[in-house]
């Protein structure tokens with residue numbers, strides 16, 4: 001988190017990407033400008049057309065000095081990348097993953113909050129609410145570069161993938177989650193599989209619990225990933241902050257998006273908590289080529305991600321206003337088809353804007 | 359699947375294990391004897407007290423020649439192992455995992471079927487049903503012995519875990535799942551994460567699709583594990599057979615148990631499909647020390663597992679009768695507390711027996 005500095009513009013690198021990524025970005029920038037103008041916050045946008053479309057034109061997802069260009073920005077807003085025909089490993093290793101790693105965005109913060117006006121697919125017990133945050137380790141773990149194949153094309157062929165967990169990597173993720181749990185007050189659930197089957201997870205547990213000694217007020221409880229996934233469905237109300245490795249966090253946050261009723265509204269912050277590097281904010285949803293071009297993409301995931309950016313910039317009041325306008329829009333029933341409504345992307349964004357200015 | 363042979367008894371090694379494992383086993387054996395007597399099927403039970411309790415007495419989960427003893431049996435019925443104070447790696451590597459691997463039980467078959475009389479925690483759309491099967495690879499993948507730690511106790515400490523996928527291992531799991539999908543007719547969903555982040559999963563995909571060429575009638579669709587978990591909640595009715603690696607299958611089947619309303623009734627078959635070695639049947643639930651000794655454990659997971667054993671023995675009619683008696687019991691509302699009822703373990707088992715004999 002950085003302290004606000006009213007004296008200069010905040011430079012934001014804007015990468016709409018592909019498909020619906022390009023449709024949800026413009027309305028989000030309008031909203032940021034509106035809320036910014038009320039909070040003495042000015043933005044300088046750096047637009048980048050980096051995408052799969054860019055790749056098919058140039059053979060690269062972004063220019064060779066793309067990361068250097070991004071390093072000049074204060075923050076990054078990403079829409080979504082991915083397009084049929086461009087292999088995932090190109091679009092991901094060519095843009096998303098290098099950004100997450102180069103800028104040490106080692107925290108992927110994903111709120112799982114059932115919004116008013118949205119029905120969960122779960123039959124919740126009376127008074128049960130879904131409102132927690134998943135802190136996903138975002139740089140190492142199961143997503144390592146180490147691995148490969150041998151004896152290609154023969155019956156003896158095999159593939160290996162190394163999971164790599166470092167003390168520094170686990171400790172900083174645990175510390176971030178513990179601080180958040182300390183401020184929220186509801187305890188920390190740690191996702192694991194420590195029954196001695198997977199060698200890395202007892203190490204994860206040990207580092208989490210060692211780090212937790214600095215937070216005597218936080219109750220930490222370990223859950224096996226299989227049981228934890230079941231509890232997201234059976235008893236989501238019990239969670240406040242969940243900390244998870246890269247892959248476990250990936251699974252848990254899609255499951256989290258499901259139980260709050262739509263992948264179209266879930267946001268995600270790839271954070272470099274120290275602020276040495278830009279952080280990146282993106283919706284959880286992808287480029288959705290199936291609905292691209294129809295003007296019906298839900299902009300709320302991108303808008304919620306922008307509200308997380310405001311929080312990260314230290315403008316929590318502005319962030320809260322955007323989120324309140326999102327809630328008011330949902331309560332008013334202005335919803336895109338993924339939420340059962342009939343509104344267009346523009347109508348939803350206009351409703352958010354209208355709620356901001358009233 | 360083996361063809362029935364009426365001329366001899368079926369030898370079943372019985373390992374109740376710990377906690378509620380010991381409470382649900384006896385009623386299950388009574389039910390097997392009853393249904394067996396109606397189908398010309400006789401059982402010889404080989405009782406083993408191998409467990410964490412055995413470990414605290416002897417320092418071993420099972421005797422040194424335990425696997426040799428089990429190899430004499432036709433099939434294995436397992437309750438649950440695990441007890442506070444005995445580390446998981448002892449109870450698992452000392453019994454469950456060596457059995458799964460030594461006897462090449464490379465398929466873990468887990469039906470995910472919403473039973474009549476049970477309410478799903480999901481708000482299902484009208485007419486939507488949950489009735490699919492997860493085929494989990496059970497011998498390799500993310501659960502490999504390869505891995506460890508370096509620089510213990512220093513700031514540089516790290517842990518690694520190797521995932522190992524072999525062509526033979528993936529191919530035989532895929533083939534089993536494809537055969538099942540072919541007979542059920544509803545297509546195959548393959549759990550993956552093949553976007554080039556995890557090296558092993560593109561290999562998994564390739565072997566699954568190569569194997570699928572032998573099954574032109576089966577529609578195979580890949581799903582990323584994160585999206586797949588979300589779809590178990592958002593649209594479970596679309597699945598018929600799901601094939602997954604060891605860890606992905608572990609997560610998906612607990613999630614599957616959650617959406618069918620209780621981990622207490624979900625069963626699991628650890629299959630050696632060729633019948634060279636005994637297969638092992640167990641409930642998905644654990645030893646549940648918190649409710650052990652109260653006589654309220656749900657026996658239906660163990661009973662359903664026994665019905666899967668009957669199927670595997672080639673006695674599908676007997677297996678179907680047991681399952682029908684389980685359904686009748688649930689419809690009659692005879693349920694243990696985990697399902698919202700007030701019946702005891704014995705009352706539920708007696709109701710199943712009564713439905714069998716009428």
Ligand SMILES: CC(C)[C@H](C(=O)O)[C@@H](O)C(=O)O
Nearest residue numbers: 092096250253284553555584
């Ligand atoms: C696209 C993919 C590499 C990515 C991930 O697994 O991290 C996505 O699923 C996410 O959660 O941001």
Ligand SMILES: CC(C)[C@H](C(=O)O)[C@@H](O)C(=O)O
Nearest residue numbers: 195197226450454608611642
């Ligand atoms: C106890 C544990 C090792 C086991 C597994 O992960 O295989 C269990 O969760 C299961 O699903 O049978």
